[in-house]
Amino acid sequence: MRWQSQTLDADDGALPGLTRAGLVRSVVTPEFEGVTFHEVLCKSALNKIPSSSTLPFGWTINPMRGCSHACRYCFARGSHEYLELDAGHDFDSQIVVKTNVAAVLRRELRRRSWHREPVALGTNTDPYQRAEGRYRLMPGIIRALTDSGTPFSILTKGTLLRRDLPLLTLASRQVPVHIAVSIAIADPDLHHSLEPGTPSPRARLELVRALADAGFSVNVMAAPVIPYLTDGKAHLDALLGGIAQAGAVSAVAFPMHLRGSTRGWFLQWVAEHHPALLRRYRQLYGRGAYVTPEYSVWLRGRLEPLLERYGLNRDLPSEPEAPPSPPSQPASQLALFA
Numbered sequence: 001m002r003w004q005s006q007t008l009d010a011d012d013g014a015l016p017g018l019t020r021a022g023l024v025r026s027v028v029t030p031e032f033e034g035v036t037f038h039e040v041l042c043k044s045a046l047n048k049i050p051s052s053s054t055l056p057f058g059w060t061i062n063p064m065r066g067c068s069h070a071c072r073y074c075f076a077r078g079s080h081e082y083l084e085l086d087a088g089h090d091f092d093s094q095i096v097v098k099t100n101v102a103a104v105l106r107r108e109l110r111r112r113s114w115h116r117e118p119v120a121l122g123t124n125t126d127p128y129q130r131a132e133g134r135y136r137l138m139p140g141i142i143r144a145l146t147d148s149g150t151p152f153s154i155l156t157k158g159t160l161l162r163r164d165l166p167l168l169t170l171a172s173r174q175v176p177v178h179i180a181v182s183i184a185i186a187d188p189d190l191h192h193s194l195e196p197g198t199p200s201p202r203a204r205l206e207l208v209r210a211l212a213d214a215g216f217s218v219n220v221m222a223a224p225v226i227p228y229l230t231d232g233k234a235h236l237d238a239l240l241g242g243i244a245q246a247g248a249v250s251a252v253a254f255p256m257h258l259r260g261s262t263r264g265w266f267l268q269w270v271a272e273h274h275p276a277l278l279r280r281y282r283q284l285y286g287r288g289a290y291v292t293p294e295y296s297v298w299l300r301g302r303l304e305p306l307l308e309r310y311g312l313n314r315d316l317p318s319e320p321e322a323p324p325s326p327p328s329q330p331a332s333q334l335a336l337f338a
Contacts, residue, residue: 024099029134035068035093037131042098045105045141046119057118057153061105063137065096067125069157070197072269073224076124078260087261092197095131102140109148118176119145119152128158130197142167151176155221157183159199159207169214180219181208181248185230186239193273194226201239205246212247220248220312224256227284227291228277231255231299236306244310251312253303255296259289 022040029037047060066080070092077087085094098104108114121127127138142164145152152175154161154168161168161179171177183204185191191201199207211218220243225231230239236253243251258266263285270278284291291299307313 032068032130032134035095035131037134038094038096039099040096041100042104044108045098045101046108055120057120059117059119060123061101061119061121061127061141062124063098063101063121063127063135063141064125064129064131066091066094068092068095068130068197069126069195071195072266073194073226073256073258073262074125075257075259075262077262077265079124081261088265095129097131097135098137099135101137102144105141106144106147109144109150114148114150116148116150119150120155121152122155122180126156126158127154128156128160130158130160132158132160133163138164139167142171146171146174149175151178153178153180155180155182157181157195157198157204159203162207162210165210165214168216172216177216178219179211179216180221181211182221182223183208183239183243184221184223184225186235186242187230190229194269201242205242208243208246208248217249218247220251222251222253225253225299225303226256227295228280229274231302233302236302240306240310240312244312248312250314251307251310253307255291255299257289257291258285263289 022042024039024041027037027039028035045061047062049055049058049060065083066085067074067076074091077091080087080091080094083096085091121138121141127141132138142152154177156179168177168179181204183201185194186201188200191198198204208218208220222239222243225236230236240251240253256266267278267281270281284295286292304313
């Protein structure tokens with residue numbers, strides 16, 4: 001993302017990376033204790049996916065960087081380091097907000113060179129994290145995409161999406177709109193420990209039901225499956241059964257990957273909460289980011305009968321939200337851990 005080099009004349013003590021990013025001001029507010037919002041003016045809203053990518057969409061929009069969901073396994077953590085912020089607590093609490101993103105997007109969509117290619121939201125950090133309640137960026141983005149005739153998709157863990165359900169329903173009558181909800185953990189205690197800033201699993205199942213009742217074919221990202229913690233048959237059965245009962249048409253599940261800085265942040269959590277598993281994780285992932293092929297085959301054998309039992313093994317729509325898979329991963333494992 002290219003951000004406008006614009007700051008206030010006064011030195012506000014911002015880190016150099018944020019200054020280069022186009023910082024206008026930093027804000028703290030009692031409603032978001034422990035969180036700092038860094039408001040920036042972006043120069044562009046649309047991100048072009050490299051042509052070499054195998055993704056089914058060519059463009060993304062990320063209204064924010066950093067995410068108060070604070071998921072310990074989030075693949076996007078390393079992106080905060082480009083701003084000279086750390087991939088741990090800073091990623092969870094230092095949220096960069098592109099306050100002019102909707103206006104910039106509308107200008108870009110008016111260009112003659114724009115061919116109404118599918119656009120994905122939720123490919124880096126969640127557009128419906130709590131900050132969206134303060135900044136209300138998504139309604140402007142949805143209207144701009146709809147008015148331009150651009151199809152789009154959203155992947156979220158945020159139940160705040162329900163606020164925009166009437167707007168999304170209207171948009172779907174004019175352009176293809178695909179919505180996916182991420183629900184990876186059924187156990188409430190484990191959810192609270194691993195995803196402390198996200199709505200509860202029950203609240204997200206209720207979001208799936210609301211979307212289905214509104215006429216959307218909802219896909220659920222039941223991922224990542226966390227080895228030794230959420231890969232048990234009972235857990236997966238409860239998770240996928242609840243997803244089906246909520247009205248989802250399909251689900252995708254695959255093992256957690258630990259890319260870059262995410263690896264250390266997650267393994268620190270394991271050492272604190274499940275120290276007996278630390279050695280097993282190091283053996284399973286070795287020096288890389290991905291589980292062994294043997295584990296992937298084993299997990300697939302456990303998942304496929306459950307997906308079939310609950311009727312969740314249908315094909316995904318043509319614009320699912322997902323980052324590129326590594327060459328060793330099959331196309332069906334494209335996904336976002338936002």
